[in-house]
Amino acid sequence: MxxxxxxxxxxxxxxxxxxxxxxxxxxxxxxxxxxxxxxxxxxxxxxxxxxxxxxxxxxxxxxxxxxxxxxxxxxxxxxxxxxxxxxxxxxxxxxxxxxxxxxxxxxxxxxxxxxxxxxxxxxxxxxxxxxxxxxxxxxxxxxxxxxxxxxxxxxxxxxxxxxxxxxxxxxxxxxxxxxxxxxxxxxxxxxxxxxxxxLEQSNQRLVSLDELKTQFFANVNHELRTPLTLLLAPLGAMLHGTGVALSTQMREHLTAMQRNGLKLLKLINDLLDLTKLEEGKTRIRVSPFDLVAFCRNIVEAVRPLAVERRVALRLDCSATEIEVFGDTEQLDKVVLNLLSNALKFTPAGGEVRVVVAKSADGPRVEVRDNGEGIPEGMLKIIFDRFAQVDGSKSRRHDGTGIGLSLVKEIVELHGGQVWADSKLGEGASFIVQFQAGEAHIADEVRERRSRNREVAVDRREGACETEKLRDVVRGIPSLQLAGFERRGREPASSISGTDANTRVHEHTLLVIDDNPDVLQLMRFLLQDEYNIVTESSAESGLALVRNEVADLVISDVMMPGMDGHELCKRIKESEETRQIPVILVTARAGPEGITQGIDSGADDYLPKPFDPPELLARVRSLLRMRKAEADLVRLNRNLKARADDLVDRQRSLFLSTVRCLISALEAKDQYTRNHSVRVTEYAMALARRMNFGERDLRDLELAALLHDVGKIGVPETVLHKPGKLTSEEFALIKMHSAKGAEIVQQISEIGAVAPAVRAHHERYDGTGYPDGLRKVDIPIGARVMAVADTYDAMTSDRPYRQGLSHSAAMKEIVRHSGGQFDPEVVESFLALEDWFRTTRNSENCALPLTSA
Structure with missing residues (x-):
């Protein structure tokens, strides 16, 4: 080696x-x-x-x-x-x-x-x-x-x-x-x-990054809490102070600002708590408290929200007092997070029940609901960080997926256990099991510093401003429940607060969002210039679009059921609604979101947070573009109508000229006078019966009028010979179809009908002239003209014979079906037998009458 x-x-x-x-x-x-x-x-x-x-x-x-x-x-x-x-x-x-x-x-x-x-x-x-x-x-x-x-x-x-x-x-x-x-x-x-x-180096880097992350979260927490406090404190003073007079509309906007500020503060608190738990830096102040009174106070604080959501909230206790050792401030978050989940996933008319009991294993708190339940495969991971039952764009409920993970971390910090039990469609139960006494709580998680003040569980309405600021930074139920969706605060559909059929302004905008605060904001920003229709779901918004309610659609992307991208695709795939501009508004910014929005057909894409003047500018621009497109479509329609009218008039003049020329050519022979006009009338009747298109009908009309134009090259002595033609003379006659095609082909405007003119004497069985074509190789117009030409020739007088009756001519044509004539054309001819009989004997048909 x-x-x-x-x-x-x-x-x-x-x-x-x-x-x-x-x-x-x-x-x-x-x-x-x-x-x-x-x-x-x-x-x-x-x-x-x-x-x-x-x-x-x-x-x-x-x-x-x-x-x-x-x-x-x-x-x-x-x-x-x-x-x-x-x-x-x-x-x-x-x-x-x-x-x-x-x-x-x-x-x-x-x-x-x-x-x-x-x-x-x-x-x-x-x-x-x-x-x-x-x-x-x-x-x-x-x-x-x-x-x-x-x-x-x-x-x-x-x-x-x-x-x-x-x-x-x-x-x-x-x-x-x-x-x-x-x-x-x-x-x-x-x-x-x-x-x-x-790995050691990577671990050291990760430890360093983790320390930097913790420091970053602490800095961000401080930097965000300070401006949020400066925002929320004045808002609270304005909303609850006695010296400020607010209009109803202004109060609604300030309330929405306070509600969403608290929601943001709660998210900051949750992220910071999760970071501390990951680092093992969370300490709990252990003291005895009454679990029954603790849960009762929280339930009463949450009850107004349950009433607002039309959900029954009940508390069941197996004893009047149950002692538990723990940190009430931390356990607040546990019970409130479980209640928030239960209320969030329980529909109106449902029930949430909080059960406090003392089991053989120790004190227990159970939160039950009869909502939609949790899939069995999610029960094992529901407490993992950032895990959500539905994390798609079209999810029905808001959330970050950290609430239940916080619950698990806090409960385990107290030496307890938490688990979930559920059947899909039958609701869910979350059980928190505590241990009796305090010996099981590890010394390293206990807070050794003294507490300067007790944590207030009772939250009273109308508290002073100092209490409100303390609530902001301490995580009380009003903050813990700040992320709840409110029901019943927004009408399902309205135009600037009036009836949906009332049009105050020229244009109507349809705003679709599942967040009532966003709908309220959009109405406030746009109602001075436009009629505003609001909808909370993409399905109902699409129905309004199809009913021609909106001139422009502004839609959120992440909505329950159908999301904004799918809504945009539905609007743009319909011929009736594709001209309606669509603006997609979303909190998920970045090139991927913009690309997906444009691919779905959106006319514009606006990330949150957006600047109101920019929103108005984009709406105005799209409406101007739509008006310009509508004007252009209308102008094109008018121009097309005028062009079609000119073309029709030109064609009518052209056909009149052709008829005059054909009549002049046929006037020399009293036997063939108006023959081409009659053949045209017969051929057009057959073609309409066979469902020819408009273009094919126009070509057939020209071909039928000009089908015998080639006879201009045949000597008159041969054309008007009263007796039987010699073979040489008949050969001259047979050349007229090819000669006619040559004449027609030289005129660019009518050259397309030359093949039908050339082939109108071809036979279905291939024995015709001049090219011996057969069946479908013969142009369909020529096959139709063959029947029309033969019928007129047989029923017209000639110098060498008298014309046949309609019945005799019909029998002759039927007899040669499949040989000389196309069976499909003959079938249409038989279907029009009465019409042909009536037309032949009509005074309006320039035809020398013969006896039947």
Whole structure:
């Protein structure tokens, strides 16, 4: 395996090559002379020389050990390790040769060296192969050279050689595999260490960012609370003070401002509370309180809101007093958040019930409603941060998804539990389970500082301004419930407060939003210039648009049911309403929202908060554009009508001219006089029966009038010959259809009818002239003219015969259906039999009468 120099050095350091070589050297110094005992037993005659050999090897190893002590580089350690193994092997090789070479059993000492090398030294295949090769050669070469000196047993020679070679081969392969395993393990450890280091750095960055986030939230909380207090305090003074006279409209606007200011403050408080809980910095002031009285006060504070929403709110208590230890200010948020959820998702006429009881596990508060319920899959995640049952654009209820997560964090901070139980369509129950006593509340979450004042649970109407400001910063029920949607404050539909059919101004605007405060604001901003119709849902707004109520639509994007984008698509896909301008207003700004709005067909896109003058400017601009488009459409309609009238008059004049020319050409022959006019009348009747379009009818009328114009090139002697025509004369007659097409084609205004003129003598079975066309290859106009032309020719007198009766001509045409004539045209001809009979015998039809 080829490794980079950096990795090799790292490998040697990781597996301590220097230390392992030092250990191998020390083992050699220790055990090499101890095998003198074996020499005394196996070869006592060679004991002296063998001791000298062993002493020499030990002295050499001591020298290597000294080198290792003074030079601790990994490269020197690698060479020293190889030197120790080779020195030990050379000593054994010398003793093997003194004992007879191949026949000596001392060669097994090589096996010990190889096993030690494999077990102690973390070498790869290269170093192992070099040392093993030296060992093998030190045994084979001298033994082969000394073969003639003694008697050999070849079986022993082969056995010893094969055994030593096999051990060397296994050792090299094992060394290679072990080296690869060590390399892979080192790479994995290196990657793990690098990953751990990166994770540690990332964690430190996240901790720093988290600290910055906490500091940011604290700063934002301070920066937002100050201006909000400066806004809400004067609003409260104006609304509740006795020295300020407010009009009804101004009071409504100030109330909406206060309500939405409190809603924003509540959101700020919730975000700050959530941040503190995440950081573990929230502390609770634990004190005993009566859970029954606590819940009763909150229920009474919320009851006016429940009445406003037409929801029954009840409190059930199993005991008159239940003691609980906890922080009432924090637990306010728990009960109020659960009540706000229950009231929010309970429709008008529903019921919310607060049950306070003492169970075997401890005090319990349960908030039940009979609203729409929660899907089973959401019950496990409903308390997760930012989780919402419906987080889509068209959701029915407002919310950020942090209320229930705050509930869970606060309850668990008190050592309690909270869970939800629900069936979709049958309402939901939220249960808060407390523990008895206070021993279960951890010391690290307790607030050790003394409380300067008690938290007031009772919220009285008409409190002084100081109390109102204290409410703003302490999170009382009026603030906790500030995010509630109000019902019944906005009429479903009105125009500036008057009847929907009353038009005070020239233009009517339809404003659609599910927030009554926004509808009230839009009316206030726009009612001086426009009639204002308001709707709280896209479905009802679309119905008004289809009833032609609005000249312009202003719609919110995020609404329950159908959202603003879908409403815009519905308006723009209808031919009757697509010209109505649509402005989409949304709190979700950014290029994605604008792109989606434009893709849905919106004429303009306005992000919240918007500037009132900008809104008015955009409305005026779109209405001016709509008026200009309407004027342009009206002008185009008038121009088109005039152009159509001129075209019709031009065509009438042209047809009159053609009729005059055709009449002049046919006047020379009393037998064919008005033939083209009659063929035109017959052909047009058949074409109308066959539902020809207007353009096809106009082309057929021209083609029928001009179908025999080519006869101008046939000599009059042939045309007026009273007797039977010769074949040459008939050939001249047959050329008139092609000649007529050539004449017509030269006139650009009527060149399109040339194919029908050329083919009016073609036969359905392909035996006609001049081109032998058949069936649908023959233009449909030519197939119609063939029947009309033949009927008129058969019922008209000629110099060489008398005309047939209508009945005889009809039978002849039917007989040739599918051969000479198109069966579909013949079918229409039969359907018009009475008309043809009446028309033929009419005095208005310029036709020489024959006897029936």
């Amino acid at each position: 080829t490794e980079s120099s950096d990795f090799s050095r790292q490998f040697d350091r990781e597996y301590d090559l220097h230390g392992r070589v030092t250990i191998a050297t020390q083992l050699s110094i220790l055990f090499y002379p101890s095998f003198g005992i074996l020499d005394a037993v196996i070869a006592p005659e060679w004991l002296g020389p063998f001791l000298l050999v062993r002493l020499a090897v030990v002295i050499s190893n001591v020298a290597v050990l000294a080198v290792l002590h003074f030079n601790k580089t990994q490269q020197v350690a690698r060479y020293c390790g190889m030197a120790v193994m080779i020195l030990d092997a050379l000593g054994i090789a010398l003793m093997v040769q003194l004992l007879g070479g191949f026949m000596s059993s001392y060669y097994q000492g090589f096996t010990l060296i190889i096993i030690c090398m494999l077990a102690v030294l973390p070498w790869g295949a290269r170093e192992t192969l070099i040392v093993s090769a030296v060992i093998f050669l030190s045994y084979i070469v001298p033994s082969v050279w000394a073969i003639d000196r003694g008697v050999l047993q070849w079986r022993v020679v082969v056995n010893n050689t094969f055994f030593l070679g096999s051990i060397i081969a296994v050792c090299v392969i094992a060394s290679h595999l072990m080296y690869n395993v060590r390399c892979r393990a080192l790479r994995v450890r290196t990657r793990l260490e690098e990953t751990a280091k990166e």
